[in-house]
């Protein structure tokens with residue numbers, strides 16, 4: 001599948017109808033989601049034929065992109081049941097089979113190293129400090145092959161240090177910098193959306 | 206929820222040491238066909254907790270898996286077909302997952318297990 005085609009399909013997905021700000025529920029835009037998964041597949045071979053987990057899957061964009069690129073098995077996890085119902089409808093519309101689990105990533109317990117690749121757009125930690133690192137910590141335990149994640153560019157040094165030193169990642173690499181439009185990130189923002197710089201990371205557990 | 210997911214989930218209540226495998230309580234299940242990939246099955250086989258898979262499949266009425274399995278069986282098409290079916294084509298739609306240690310019930314609705322803990326369990 002071509003990148004444009006993938007981006008187009010993701011553009012048709014339904015998005016959060018009542019986003020819960022405290023959970024940082026903003027969709028990963030098709031532009032970003034398609035590039036993330038496309039790179040994971042075409043530069044690293046981390047998607048097709050693999051078991052892929054989407055952490056904080058929300059409406060399911062990343063997991064669905066994985067399934068479209070040939071992941072053998074996709075499981076999406078989110079703490080919010082309404083998001084999961086939406087993700088389930090989105091997958092159904094595209095005739096994809098995706099497993100969904102209502103779970104808190106922070107205290108989820110996974111057996112075995114069955115998941116190859118974790119893809120995620122974690123909360124950036126603007127509401128709950130450290131939320132992004134909590135996600136990363138679990139992801140690096142669960143994945144056996146790679147973790148793809150988005151973090152604010154302003155946290156680059158911190159993310160790198162934490163991943164390598166505290167979370168025992170074998171490598172932590174920024175693949176590219178992207179613009180991410182986040183709705184109402186802060187109450188004092190007058191504009192409805194703000195554009196922030198975000199890094200696309202690849203970690204090896 | 207399919208049984209590959211079941212093979213990964215474990216009860217995370219504070220203090221629980223044997224939270225795996227969760228027992229299945231089945232009210233409704235469905236079967237959906239999935240493309241067969243022998244290569245995928247061979248790769249994943251060593252990571253699967255076999256007994257958990259066998260028991261889970263049985264609770265959905267599928268009793269074709271042998272009690273024990275080893276990698277030599279991966280040469281048999283017949284074995285792979287059964288493994289494929291149990292692992293990827295059976296979906297628990299309604300029911301629950303039960304913690305083997307505490308008996309705590311995690312409900313499954315519309316195919317989605319609710320593994321969220323109550324405050325006093327974290």
Ligand SMILES: C[S@@+](CC[C@H](N)C(=O)[O-])C[C@H]1O[C@@H](n2cnc3c(N)ncnc32)[C@H](O)[C@@H]1O
Nearest residue numbers: 023027028056057058059061078079104105121
């Ligand atoms: C930035 S959004 C990701 C959006 C998703 N990739 C999409 O395209 O719809 C973050 C998601 O993480 C979920 N979330 C927040 N805290 C969580 C936690 N502790 N465990 C699991 N999910 C969580 C939110 O419900 C939200 O859906």
